[in-house]
Amino acid sequence: MTKYNLMKKVHNLLTFGFDSQPRRFISWFIISLICLNVLAVILGSVDTIGRDYHDLLFGFEIFSVAVFSLEYILRVWSCTVEPKYSHPFTGRIRFAVSPLALTDLLAILPFYLPFLIHVDLRFLRTLRLLRLFRLGHLKRFNETSRMILNVLRERREALIISFAIILLLIIFTSSLMYFVENPAQPEVFKNIPDSMWWAVMTMTTVGYGDIYPITALGKLLTSIISILGLATFALPTAILSAGLLEEFQNKKEIHEHICPTCGQEIPKT
Template identity: 45%
Template sequence: MNYSTFRIRIYTIIERGEKHDKKSVYFDYFIIILVLLSVISTIWESHSTKIGGKDYKVFFDFFEFFSIAIFTIEYLLRLWTAPLKYPHLSTWKAYLKYIFSFIALIDLLAILPFYLPFLGVEDLRLLRMMRLLRLLRVFKLNRYSRALNLVSDVLKEKGEELVTTVFFALILLLVSSTLMYYVEHETNPEGFPNIIATLWWAVVTLTTVGYGDVVPVTMLGKILNGATALIGIGVVALPTSILSAGFLEKVEERKKAEKEAKKQIEKQLLQELKERNGEIEKEESENSTTHSTTLCYCPHCGGKLPEIN
């Protein structure tokens, strides 16, 4: 499908820019700064809009309108250029894929609280809660940060292993809380009234937080408590080690890919240089051949002729 040059240019600008594309790089910096200022504004506004005794609420409101306008335009432009982002899909499928992508949902949730009153939502409690979604704008930085993209890639690649560790932790929570309930319920019914309430003790102990608000009083319960805490160290270490290993693998892969790309560029430049040298040598060879066929002596009398430059 053919797209206009303007549409293609908009796509290259709003996507993460390359160093040679100044407009795209400036756009990235502008969005990053606006996101950071927006998050700072949200946090500051929750504390106080007064600075030095003066109320600056009108400035906070103006900045909110400005940032919402920019983020809305950005969202619509990204939606408009979605077919270029997903060229293998049809137009409507590309639109739907972008709308339901994680980062697009973040973009939408970040601006949605502003538009809810215009959609007839008048519940102030809901609006106050929804305004907290403005903090989700910080996730927009994921587009422009290689480090955040790296973490996202690791989570996607190691998702199965992480789910396994979470499943194992849930089983351990259920088993330990059930055992502790049967060990401690008769002696300490207030602390361990049922298995569901005992889950709080299991979570606190397994994560090695140890608030101490619910503790066993029997010897067997204390032994079980200690064993659960020790096992918890390993349970917490499992996802940490998986993420660390995945992070290191991704860093090595990225370095290797960068080296390969650099080698390919150098190889291409070398090939172009060789081709250019070959053309030069060919031209010199042709010139020398032409020069060598120039007659320097008369074929009739054998006398020397003047050289022709």
């Protein structure tokens, strides 16, 4: 087997896919390892578990980093089989700075950083959660992400307008509530920026309860603003939902006019 054929085989095996038994096994192994790493980070944040199972969690971390490091090295080594990364040096540099390769690097970098520089270990443990983004290698995930980005691009004007309406409503309602409630409780509604916190919590119906009106007019305004908030914050959701439905419909129509055998477009009758 030539070096190029070996690189091509390694590249195909490390590309997430489920069309063959070896690729299916490697893909599920990496996916499972990523999910277990996220679970280990979550469980390790519990003091009793982190203390009692420290050796087990650390051993699993070493094993995971070894696997991810080997995978990253093999990806960089074999990336030159792709035409856009064909140059043995600059091609690998371009691959290394691509979003997915940077995600791979960030998945293993937190383990090696303490050996190079002094850094907060708690921050590094949090960075390990970035391994979850490696699932972006999945083809279906990429296709869905592209669909969402297309919708955001096509509906950007409507989304900008809807968010502008939300911002204006927050400014208006917080200013109004400040002038209504400040005389009654100046220590709570100190200024308009503080009132904005109340406006956001009220319009999103979160209602933490740390800031609330006590005057009759303030309570009436809060009731009206809560209803307005529900309707206003539903605008971006409705725009995105309509865009996604349209995108799915377009994709369905395209697939219906493609021959599953030859891949050619079926003439419309």
